[in-house]
């Protein structure tokens with residue numbers, strides 16, 4: 235396991251330790267799925283499912299021994315298959331794991347279709363009503379910190395999520411937010427767009443000027459709507475929100491969304507990477 239450590243000072247009496255894991259991308263399929271899915275599994279896993287699962291088990295064991303919670307920000311599975319769903323459902327029964335979905339949780343053949351709420355809900359039904367834990371919204375209080383998780387996996391937040399976040403803020407506890415897709419921040423955008431071949435930044439809340447270099451498809455895919463922009467305003471203006479944990483980009487990055495609000499992007503779990511966030 236490649237462990238990164240980040241420290242956040244918010245004035246807790248006793249430290250809270252979160253192990254942040256994201257983008258595990260389990261890619262199993264067997265005779266219960268069709269040949270197309272089995273071919274996809276072979277291509278996407280590249281023979282590394284065993285290694286990926288070994289890393290995941292190591293991360294879980296580390297969290298069970300050293301942390302208050304393992305927070306997983308999605309793409310635990312790479313696509314919907316009987317074997318992936320079975321494994322994910324079993325893993326997520328572990329009380330020590332707190333999970334929110336990423337875009338791949340709902341992916342059927344990876345990039346074969348336009349992914350919107352209808353696509354997401356059809357996959358959700360196909361899984362047997364998701365993965366046995368809340369997929370779109372969840373909260374957990376640990377050591378006096380309110381961990382609030384929301385699905386923003388298609389680059390959008392919904393108004394109902396904003397309403398629920400307001401209810402959580404009213405509880406008065408410090409909040410750690412977790413979701414799959416990172417929020418727009420200039421240095422992160424610049425870093426990503428400088429990667430050779432990049433046709434977008436995969437960030438939530440880009441304004442039209444920042445969408446301009448995108449391909450047409452990526453601009454449509456990632457353009458924020460009004461509820462999404464309202465959610466970002468709420469997040470950036472709320473002093474009880476102390477940090478944002480995200481994934482999706484498959485690299486490590488730390489930057490400030492506001493002068494007081496850090497956003498952590500954590501690299502892929504399948505590479506063995508995990509971030510221990512020590513909150514003091």
Ligand SMILES: [Fe+2]
Nearest residue numbers: 309336337482
């Ligand atoms: Fe993702």
